[in-house]
Amino acid sequence: MRLYVLLALLLSSISSISQDCNYTLSGSVKDLHDGSLLAGATLILAGTEQAVLSDLDGNYMFTGLCEGTYAIQVSHPYCLSKGFTIKVNGDTKSNFLLEHHLEELNEVILEGEAYRNQTKTLFESKISNAQLEDFSNGTLGDALNSISGVSSLNTGNTVVKPMINGLHSSRIVIVNNGVRMEDQEWGAEHGPNVDVNSAGSLTLIKGAGALRYGGDAVGGVIVAEAPKVAKKDTLFGKTLWSASSNGRGSSVSSQLTKSYKSGWYGSLQGTIKRYGDFETPDYVLSNTGAFERNASLRFGLNGLEYGIEGYYSLFKNDIGILRASHLGGAQDQVRAISSNRPLIIRDFTYNIGNPRQEVTHHLARLKIFQRIDGLGKLSLQYDFQRNSRQEFDIRRGDDADKASLDLELDTHTLMLDLDGDLFDTGSIKLGAMARYQSNFADPTTGVRRLIPDYDKYDLGVYAIADYRVKEKLVLEAGVRFDYSYMDVFKFYRTSLWEARNYDQLFPEIVVEELGNQILTNPQLDFYNTSATAGATYSFNEQYNLFFNYSLASRPPNPSELFSEGLHHSASRIELGDLRFGSEISNKLALTFQRKNTTFGFSVNPYINTIRDFMVIEPTDVQQTVRGNFQVWEYRQTKAQLLGVDVDASWAFAKNFRFNHQFSMVKGYDRNRNEALINMPPVTTQNGVVYQNKNLRNLKLAIQSEYMFRQNEFPDNNFEVFVPETQTLETVDVSTPPEAYHLLKFSSSIDLYKVDKSKLTIGVTVSNLLDTSYRNYLNRLRYYADDLGRNFLLNLKFNY
């Protein structure tokens, strides 16, 4: 490249023989990646001795030029200098694009702008790399929980499902490194299969704004992005190690990256976590250990005009499920709920027995992009995912070590996207997606399939445009169409088939009758439209107002359509409904933000009205020889969620900062005029942080979390007959637990720092007062308390 510049410089100095010399050359200097304007760039015009700086808006101008070809060198503090050849013919306009990520290594954080925004008119919450490191030993859900408006639906403490503004599971799209995760998110006891250590940053979009990844994100989108790799010759890495007293376990995560000035890079990352049984203040939570192993590999060429990236990751997790949560029926449930302590408490162990889950997720991705002049960046991506899920139950005899559920879900996706930078005041994004998915349920389990075998085909196209009307106002609009086709083979029990009247409604899908079962072949089509429209108004440097409307439509997932039978880990019979159509959400969100390092805040009220909302709730008690079980049926209703999220941060004295968060969501079933089940209670977090950069970057923080009691809930209690007392007992599965307050202390200090290498040590104590509490959104709250005090020691080594 340098050679060309020199040549051009030489040539241009020869060719600029004077003719008419009063032309101008003007334009702007922009970041190649996000189009942001670069101020203070130096432009040197070879052969004329002219040098100018770009102004605050990135604009520059040369005057007194002659007609001819000029060589220009453009440089900027955070960019690699670049040479351009420009033909001046009359007053000429030319914009220069620079690679603006050079210094974004390791510790240099370009606040907030290091990663591209996913939407322009929806307020996005980000968790930076540094913040993510605090959750190195936890799960993705734990990290997201630190954002206002995000709670989690837990099964114990190791299965943490993120919940955004009261919505979870299939309503949340998780994008890992540009790939939409397809990992059987439908189950409430299925956590996302993403290693929190493999992400460079997490972005949360509360709403369906990110149409690029799908139009069905009724709840929101979580985008995990890999750390950016700089274009220079370097080798760097980091290792995080942590040990915790609760669970008596440890986690190690390491990452090594090699990059070259030519743009080639490679990165290797791995994590191992091992925990034994966790403990409450009073007892051991038997069989709650976890053993997680992850690895990822990334390589590619990060060119200015074109590039390629390959990525592979493996996520493997063995999770123990609280032994005392496995029940034989409603009478056992009466005993378990009325007991203050779990019915099974054993000595601490690292062994993970049944019930347990074994999950493996492979993800491979290949992406290429080419920048086309006058059109934009065109990228093509293929990804493959294989999710294997095995669930082991307490079983008898020869089946004791056999999985009760054994699913393999394969997904292939091809995506073509165009990021157009056609004009200065806006951009347009277009794309198309094709996906094939197949699910295979192993029949040798000896348990009826919870999710049937199916093939699914999806096609989607989208277009998103944003336009800067004037300096302060940006408008954005997008639309997406999706078509899904499902080809399913499902065995129904004859008794259910007839009880549901399916024999009248769907006689044509019966393939075969086998004893007390019927094999059917449902073929389902879904057409979905989603859209978003919004505006952002900047009053000044500090105050911004975001307004966004989004329409999302989500087809029912296999569990909502086909569940049929006893779900052991939940001790209930779950029934889906073949007749379901898509659920459609209309969400209005407003955010008022003050960006200021001394006192900043954001206030985000929203209203989400969802037609045909699919909800599962208790409807009946069913008798079997094994006892009575509660029946939970999916139904569709009109739901409405209203809420507000507040964040504030105030630097009230030198080195001191006060942080505040408040989240409230109210969910109603508008058809029945009652509260929706499992809505997060009101919560507020308040903390004070002391941080001194001059004192080895010492950081001390104390944080309080107050979870109010959920006072609005539907009454799903039921009665069972207890033979000992000859009475009907009420099983209270509805009443939420009491409010609670938790304190957390954290600290860290840099032990040494030489050049690029740095060692940081930190100590954290969570649940400082060893409070006994239960969380409404923990599915195991009926059986056991939540975690007691935990001392966590962590070491971070950058090199």
Place this chain on the structure above:
Amino acid sequence: MKKMRFLCTLMLAGMVFTACSDDNDAPIAVNEEEVITTLNVTLSPVGGGTNITLQTQDLDGDGPNPPVVTVSGNLMAGAVYNGSLSVLNETVSPAENITEEVEEESNEHQFFYTIGGGLDVTTTYENFDGNGNPLGTEFSLTAGAASSGTVTFTLRHEPKKPNDGTLADAGGETDITATFNIAVE
């Protein structure tokens, strides 16, 4: 640019090879191995007479139909009966006898007999596990004076052993629970 073309070709080739393994075969039916459909209780009067049988049968397992409960007759006042319990999975053919598994894993199982509603009968365990604790697939039942009420048979998996004979003390998980209305005359 040539490099790009090569990469594109490579990627498309990859798609063709991986994405076309669709076999449209219907899946096979699952043999449900752990379902308990039936509990049979046979009461044989000591010294001869007609057997009394109690049965609860739920052929659709976890399906919507409730179990069908039958009682063949009433107990005779003052009589002593030899009782035996059998547990079956009748969704498979031939029916699977689960009593054998229960007896093999006798240390992890126990039947409990709960008398309710003023029924005047008493029960005694007649078979035991390897540690000499009650198992209860065999028992004896003594009918007292004329009365009526319920008898409930409960099979617990992994109960506390030994226990005081009550369900509350035993804990564990319920594998079977069946209540029969019966009278002594």
